[in-house]
Amino acid sequence: MKTFKLDITKEHCPMTFVKTKLELEKLSKGDILEVVLKEGEPLENVPKTVTEQGNKVLEIKNIQDDIFLVIIEKG
Amino acid sequence: MVEKKKISIVLFSGDFDKAIAAFTIASGAAAVNYDVNIFFTFWGLNVIKKIKHRNATGKGLLARVFNYLMGGFKNLPLSRLNFAGLSPKLMTNLMRKRNVATLEELINAAIQLNVNLYACEMSINILGLEKDDFIPEVREILGVAKFLNLSEGGEILFI
Numbered sequence: 001m002k003t004f005k006l007d008i009t010k011e012h013c014p015m016t017f018v019k020t021k022l023e024l025e026k027l028s029k030g031d032i033l034e035v036v037l038k039e040g041e042p043l044e045n046v047p048k049t050v051t052e053q054g055n056k057v058l059e060i061k062n063i064q065d066d067i068f069l070v071i072i073e074k075g
Numbered sequence: 076m077v078e079k080k081k082i083s084i085v086l087f088s089g090d091f092d093k094a095i096a097a098f099t100i101a102s103g104a105a106a107v108n109y110d111v112n113i114f115f116t117f118w119g120l121n122v123i124k125k126i127k128h129r130n131a132t133g134k135g136l137l138a139r140v141f142n143y144l145m146g147g148f149k150n151l152p153l154s155r156l157n158f159a160g161l162s163p164k165l166m167t168n169l170m171r172k173r174n175v176a177t178l179e180e181l182i183n184a185a186i187q188l189n190v191n192l193y194a195c196e197m198s199i200n201i202l203g204l205e206k207d208d209f210i211p212e213v214r215e216i217l218g219v220a221k222f223l224n225l226s227e228g229g230e231i232l233f234i
């Protein structure tokens with residue numbers, strides 16, 4: 001089980017969830033992906049879409065002002 | 076997991092901005108697990124020509140003239156305020172500056188996410204083109220019957 005990190009704070013729709021999906025595809029089941037993202041569209045959509053695709057959101061942390069860390073376990 | 080949803084886009088337009096709209100929807104939908112088909116027809120074929128600049132491809136003089144004038148990926152005009160082809164370049168710079176995916180990035184993302192690209196048999200025939208004139212990611216050349224078949228049970232967008 002490995003942990004990977006992805007920063008999408010500079011991305012906009014649709015690249016926020018496109019990049020998350022492409023990154024998750026590289027991982028093996030059980031691996032952890034820590035996604036750093038902004039509130040608003042990315043925070044609303046990324047956790048929702050990864051869950052719909054069979055992954056698990058373990059934690060969502062507010063790490064700085066409008067920046068959040070979403071910890072995802074690949075399913 | 077739930078059954079896969081599906082969206083099929085007919086890209087008739089060869090306008091830069093409309094191609095961005097098509098590929099934004101396509102890559103976004105593919106990223107949220109939709110099956111995505113894009114059916115390129117008429118001007119839309121310019122987006123997926125292998126040669127990205129103006130080139131007199133095709134069989135027959137008239138077809139060659141048409142293909143030259145239509146151009147390729149690098150010549151896609153903005154649907155408004157094109158300013159003789161300057162605007163798409165300005166727009167791409169602006170998109171980079173604002174960290175919005177460019178058309179090229181959107182197309183690459185769509186390809187990586189297995190969006191199915193198809194080209195219209197009838198318009199290819201008019202323009203004297205063949206499968207080899209398009210990027211290799213184009214899966215198949217097909218007609219409307221096959222397109223309806225592929226898009227059955229999903230949503231269809233015409234751009």
